Amino acid sequence: MLPEVPMSADNAMEIQRAAEARRRGLRRIDLRRLGRAALLGPGTRARLPGAIEHLIKVHRARHPQAGPDAVETLRRAYVLAESSHRGQTRKSGDPYITHPLAVTLILAELGAETTTLTASLLHDTVEDTDVTLDQVRNEFGSEVTYLVDGVTKLEKVDHGAAAEPETFRKMLVATGSDVRVMSIKLADRLHNVRTLGVMRPDKQARIAKVTRDVLIPLAERLGVQALKTELEDRVFAILHPAEYARTQAMIAANAEQPDLLAAIAEDLRKVLREADIAAEVAIRPRHAVSVHRLLLKRGGAELGGGDFGRLLVLVGEDADCYAVLGELHTCFTPVIAEFKDFIAAPKFNLYQSLHTAVADDRGRIAEVLVRTRQMHRVAEAGVIALGDPHTAAEHLQSADGTPPPATSGAGRTAAGSAAAEAWGKVDPTQPGWLARLLEWQREAPDPDTFWSALRDDLAQDREITVFTAEGGDASGTIRLPAGASCVDAAYAVHGEGGRRCIGVRVNGRLAPLGTRLRDGDSLQLLLDDAAASRPAAEWLEHATTPAARIAITRWLAEHPAPVDDDQPAAAPAARPTRAASSAPAAQPVAVADLPGAAVRLARCCTPVPPDAVTGFVIRGGAVTVHRVECPSTARMTAAGRTSVPVGWRDVTPAGGYRATVLAEALSRPRLLADLTEVIATEGVGIVSAAVEPPQEHRVRHTYTVELPDPQALAALMRAMRAVPGVYDVYRARPAVTACRS
Numbered sequence: 001m002l003p004e005v006p007m008s009a010d011n012a013m014e015i016q017r018a019a020e021a022r023r024r025g026l027r028r029i030d031l032r033r034l035g036r037a038a039l040l041g042p043g044t045r046a047r048l049p050g051a052i053e054h055l056i057k058v059h060r061a062r063h064p065q066a067g068p069d070a071v072e073t074l075r076r077a078y079v080l081a082e083s084s085h086r087g088q089t090r091k092s093g094d095p096y097i098t099h100p101l102a103v104t105l106i107l108a109e110l111g112a113e114t115t116t117l118t119a120s121l122l123h124d125t126v127e128d129t130d131v132t133l134d135q136v137r138n139e140f141g142s143e144v145t146y147l148v149d150g151v152t153k154l155e156k157v158d159h160g161a162a163a164e165p166e167t168f169r170k171m172l173v174a175t176g177s178d179v180r181v182m183s184i185k186l187a188d189r190l191h192n193v194r195t196l197g198v199m200r201p202d203k204q205a206r207i208a209k210v211t212r213d214v215l216i217p218l219a220e221r222l223g224v225q226a227l228k229t230e231l232e233d234r235v236f237a238i239l240h241p242a243e244y245a246r247t248q249a250m251i252a253a254n255a256e257q258p259d260l261l262a263a264i265a266e267d268l269r270k271v272l273r274e275a276d277i278a279a280e281v282a283i284r285p286r287h288a289v290s291v292h293r294l295l296l297k298r299g300g301a302e303l304g305g306g307d308f309g310r311l312l313v314l315v316g317e318d319a320d321c322y323a324v325l326g327e328l329h330t331c332f333t334p335v336i337a338e339f340k341d342f343i344a345a346p347k348f349n350l351y352q353s354l355h356t357a358v359a360d361d362r363g364r365i366a367e368v369l370v371r372t373r374q375m376h377r378v379a380e381a382g383v384i385a386l387g388d389p390h391t392a393a394e395h396l397q398s399a400d401g402t403p404p405p406a407t408s409g410a411g412r413t414a415a416g417s418a419a420a421e422a423w424g425k426v427d428p429t430q431p432g433w434l435a436r437l438l439e440w441q442r443e444a445p446d447p448d449t450f451w452s453a454l455r456d457d458l459a460q461d462r463e464i465t466v467f468t469a470e471g472g473d474a475s476g477t478i479r480l481p482a483g484a485s486c487v488d489a490a491y492a493v494h495g496e497g498g499r500r501c502i503g504v505r506v507n508g509r510l511a512p513l514g515t516r517l518r519d520g521d522s523l524q525l526l527l528d529d530a531a532a533s534r535p536a537a538e539w540l541e542h543a544t545t546p547a548a549r550i551a552i553t554r555w556l557a558e559h560p561a562p563v564d565d566d567q568p569a570a571a572p573a574a575r576p577t578r579a580a581s582s583a584p585a586a587q588p589v590a591v592a593d594l595p596g597a598a599v600r601l602a603r604c605c606t607p608v609p610p611d612a613v614t615g616f617v618i619r620g621g622a623v624t625v626h627r628v629e630c631p632s633t634a635r636m637t638a639a640g641r642t643s644v645p646v647g648w649r650d651v652t653p654a655g656g657y658r659a660t661v662l663a664e665a666l667s668r669p670r671l672l673a674d675l676t677e678v679i680a681t682e683g684v685g686i687v688s689a690a691v692e693p694p695q696e697h698r699v700r701h702t703y704t705v706e707l708p709d710p711q712a713l714a715a716l717m718r719a720m721r722a723v724p725g726v727y728d729v730y731r732a733r734p735a736v737t738a739c740r741s
Helices: 007-023 031-038 050-062 068-085 098-109 114-121 133-140 142-151 156-177 180-194 201-221 225-239 241-255 260-274 288-297 318-331 373-386 411-422 432-441 447-458 486-500 546-558 631-638 671-681 712-721
Strands: 280-285 309-315 354-359 365-372 463-468 477-481 501-506 509-511 522-527 590-592 599-601 613-617 623-627 646-648 657-666 685-691 698-707 726-731
Touching: 050 068, 050 098, 050 114, 068 098, 068 114, 068 133, 098 114, 098 180, 114 142, 114 180, 133 142, 142 156, 142 180, 156 180, 156 432, 156 447, 180 201, 180 225, 180 373, 201 225, 201 447, 225 241, 225 288, 225 373, 241 288, 260 280, 260 309, 260 318, 260 365, 309 318, 309 373, 318 354, 318 365, 365 373, 432 447, 432 477, 432 546, 447 546, 463 486, 477 486, 486 501, 486 522, 486 546, 590 599, 590 623, 613 646, 623 631, 657 712, 671 685, 671 698, 671 712, 698 712, 712 726
Parallel strands: 309 365, 463 522, 599 623
Antiparallel strands: 280 309, 354 365, 463 477, 501 509, 501 522, 590 646, 613 623, 657 698, 657 726, 685 698
């Protein structure tokens, strides 16, 4: 059993949150007082109860345009919630209505619009009272009903132990259509975690672990940092009370020391005033988990005064952010390794800001965040700052400053595109990570598989963009979690058809399927059209996304491999297409500018007319002819050997022309047979053939052939390239050490 959270640590958290609320101009909400106010009844329209009155005041502060209709809607939602929950109490003994009120106040403080607040007030009515979805629909419309239904838990009576994972699955599917569902769930979990102290330690730990593994990563992905940071601290206090207490003690001890950041902040304000840049400079204290992570990053080394917070600079326009950055790096000494530009390249959760670190003339280092006020709002509230995510009318402005027209139904697609335009081409209504999650969850019917895969997926905290000529969106891109491999990309683009992937080019070069992709890579997937294509068992070692792992595992289970499947198939013997004499073939006619000298063609590069060639005198006075690009040519020239001019005679030798060609291909059955058949069809004889063992599904064939005429070489190479699975055919390019004159 885990011990209770120390009272001093909890008090410190409450004091910190109260201070933040005061800085935002909001007084700390006393939930017990709200509970008593809730019992006073709905009151009249002219005199609303204290709880709902405060909620409306906060809402209007964030949304001055909220008119009488919004107030009336919230009042009616409160009346229904209070009357339906009347007589119910929480484990703490407080009236149950305090919970939906607290959840709604959390969302109101973050700037949620009226529809979200209405659904938040009602979010437990269908689950815990006799109110039905039809009643909610009749009173408040289908939009509010969708949000309420999205956060309503499934009954354990119907689903047993699978109720929790299936409830999350239901919420995620609903979030795919409206991200406000998850906003309400996150605020709901935050209030529940705030009040976990009345529960048994083992139940506290269970809820805290689910919050850590699922809800906190979701808050990060949706960009709701204000919820994420408090959830992290409270979960940290429950699961690691000793470490939490030590971290809070460090924060308290630092608070008693002279404020280093305050001095740097004042210097920065002076610099910006002199540069005539209108900016607000504030100190942003690190929360407990952030301090703990920094301590671990430093290997337990003692933290300095500047490590307990960062400077936040707020400006009006994007251009001002870069102007501030210029002043910072001019008037202070920049720590270049700490610079990150999340304005030009926003994070996948809409976060935008400039990050840098500077040192003053006394060597004191401070981290600095530079962003516009609008960026700051989104950084704190994430998708909640979008208002209605379908219209984005709360925050999107047209070029002339007028808000876009409200849309609904079919018009939401256009509004979503407008939102994507405003947020760096990232559509906030359909984030890529959510689309991937919704795709693979359909293929995970087993709740245990879904639950474990969900945690693995959410553990990926970064996203990369890969450019591809096939699949993806209209711009030819796909988004994958950081660390994804080519196997993951194949299944992301082709779904179940990813099993047909037999090779891949990354940035134009053939790469193993296990290659980890990086942001900005270009990708070309090479597929086998054969119906019998199957994924290899080792692909599970490369796959990181649940979609790929689930598909591979299911296919391998449904299609057991033959007993000898792992053994390489015996390659068919190469069939010479014409009788090869045991005697050396007649050499093509070449003449050296050295009277009486015998001429030999080098076997390392097998020159053929009209190749550019040169010759070198070897032992016995003979001249060996090499192609100009042969490595031996460069080696002997560098060694001081004198070259001999060589030319071709206009005579076709009786034995034909001999050349060596290499074919690189993706390994598959019958490849050798298909290549030799093509060579025979071109009327070319095979003198020798060699096949290297396959590596990473790639194989290289080497053929020495006799050509009826020099022009047949180009036609032969074109025909070999046309064989399925062959991606390159070229003349021999031997290593220097392989050449012998």
